[in-house]
Amino acid sequence: MTAALEVRDLHFGYGQGSEALRGISFRVEPGECVGLIGPNGAGKSTLLLHLNGLLPERWDGQPPAVFIDGEPVTEKNLPGVRRKVGLLFHDPTDQIFCPTVFEDVAFGPRQLGLNQWQVQQRVSKVLAQVELTGFEQRAAHQLSSGEQRRVCLAGVLACEPSILALDEPTHSLDPHGRWQIKALLGRMKLTRLIATHDLELAVQLCTRVIVLDGGQVVAEGPPAEVLSDEPLMLAHRLEKPHILAHRHPHG
Numbered sequence: 366m367t368a369a370l371e372v373r374d375l376h377f378g379y380g381q382g383s384e385a386l387r388g389i390s391f392r393v394e395p396g397e398c399v400g401l402i403g404p405n406g407a408g409k410s411t412l413l414l415h416l417n418g419l420l421p422e423r424w425d426g427q428p429p430a431v432f433i434d435g436e437p438v439t440e441k442n443l444p445g446v447r448r449k450v451g452l453l454f455h456d457p458t459d460q461i462f463c464p465t466v467f468e469d470v471a472f473g474p475r476q477l478g479l480n481q482w483q484v485q486q487r488v489s490k491v492l493a494q495v496e497l498t499g500f501e502q503r504a505a506h507q508l509s510s511g512e513q514r515r516v517c518l519a520g521v522l523a524c525e526p527s528i529l530a531l532d533e534p535t536h537s538l539d540p541h542g543r544w545q546i547k548a549l550l551g552r553m554k555l556t557r558l559i560a561t562h563d564l565e566l567a568v569q570l571c572t573r574v575i576v577l578d579g580g581q582v583v584a585e586g587p588p589a590e591v592l593s594d595e596p597l598m599l600a601h602r603l604e605k606p607h608i609l610a611h612r613h614p615h616g
Contacts, residue, residue: 366394366395367433367434367435368392368394368395368434368435368557369393369394369395369396369397369432369433369434369527369528369556370392370431370432370450370528370558371391371392371393371431371432371435372389372390372391372392372412372415372431372432373390373414373430373431373432374388374389374390374430375388375389375390375412375430376388376389376429376430377411377415377420377616380415381427383580384580385408385411385580386411386412386415386580387579387580387581388407388581389408389412389514389577389580389581389582391575391582391585392583393528393556393558394556395527395556396555396556397553397556397557397569397572397573398550398556398557398559398570398571398572398576399467399557399558399559399572399573399574399575400561400566400567400570400573400575400588401413401558401559401560401561401574401575401577402560402561402562402564402567402574402576402577402592402603403576403577403578403583403601403603404578404601404602404603406427407577407578407579407580407601408579408580408581409532409560409576409577410455410560411533411580412560412577413452413530413531413532413558413560414452415431415438416431416433416438416450416452416528416530416558417438417443417446417447417450417451417452418440418442418443418447418532419444419452419529419549426448432449433446433449433450433528434449434527435580436565436593437438440447448477448524448526448559449526449527450526450528450530451518451521451522451524451526451528451529451530451533452521452530452532453514453518453529453530453531453532453534454517454532455532455533455536455606457510457513457514457516457517458506458513460517460520461505461506461513461516461517463465463505464504464505465501465502465503465504465505466492466497466499466501466502466503466504466505466508466516466519467488467502469505470486470488470491470492470516470519470520471484471487471522471523472520473520473521473523473524474487474488474523474524479526482549487523488501488519488523491519491520491522494517494519494522494549495515495516495518495519495549496515496545496549497512497515497516497519497523500516508535509542510538510542511538511539511541511542511545511546511614514534514538514542514546515545515546515549518534518546520550527555527556528555528556528557528558529553529555529556529557529558530558530560531550531557531558531560531561532560532562533557533560533561533562533563534546534550534559534561534566535547535561535563535566536562536563543563543566545568547569547570550566550570551569551570557570559571564592564603564604564605564606564608565607565608566605567588567590567592567606568589568592568606568608568609569608572587572588573585573586573587573588574586574587574588574591574592576591576597576601576603578601578602583597583601586599589609592605592606592609593605593609
């Protein structure tokens with residue numbers, strides 16, 4: 366079976382500093398939910414930006430390292446790649462730029478060439494999906510952090526991607542906001558790669574986790590097994606999640 370997402374020996378640096386990604390390789394199968402975890406500066410966000418071609422900024426003739434449904438992420442393929450890969454940024458204010466919720470969620474479908482009736486239907490559908498029906502005329506920048514995060518998610522879903530790449534989707538949310546986002550993500554059948562410090566989310570939603578540190582994959586496997594390995598967690602500035610505190614690694 367062709368992987369939904371495959372990364373092959375990906376290297377990337379931001380100029381004069383050390384490499385941010387040093388030979389990353391992994392696969393994500395269709396419909397799989399994979400957690401990408403690691404300390405700050407591990408390279409998680411940099412990796413996600415490669416998945417729909419936002420990095421590298423230049424295409425220097427290097428062989429492709431990222432493949433979506435078997436197709437390489439190259440400059441020529443970017444329009445198709447960006448239709449398939451929906452990216453949720455770490456900070457909602459980086460993603461919200463229209464005056465109202467409706468306009469923000471409608472932006473992507475309009476760029477895809479949908480007519481006004483199709484746009485209206487698509488917006489209504491995804492706002493219901495993220496439990497924001499009735500928010501169409503609200504000012505997006507005046508919403509709570511959790512509501513803004515769901516507006517961003519609705520905007521991504523409105524383009525009907527087959528893969529979601531999510532950067533810290535529960536960051537800075539209160540317990541109810543975290544619960545809402547986890548419930549939404551848990552109901553989805555899309556392929557999902559979730560970069561997160563919320564290790565309980567990884568245990569609850571993901572079938573597999575990839576631990577990144579220093580721009581390299583240092584561990585990979587079932588969440589309960591990997592995240593219960595306390596020496597591994599300590600070595601990479603992480604901690605065993607509370608949800609696993611009284612569980613055997615294989616139980």
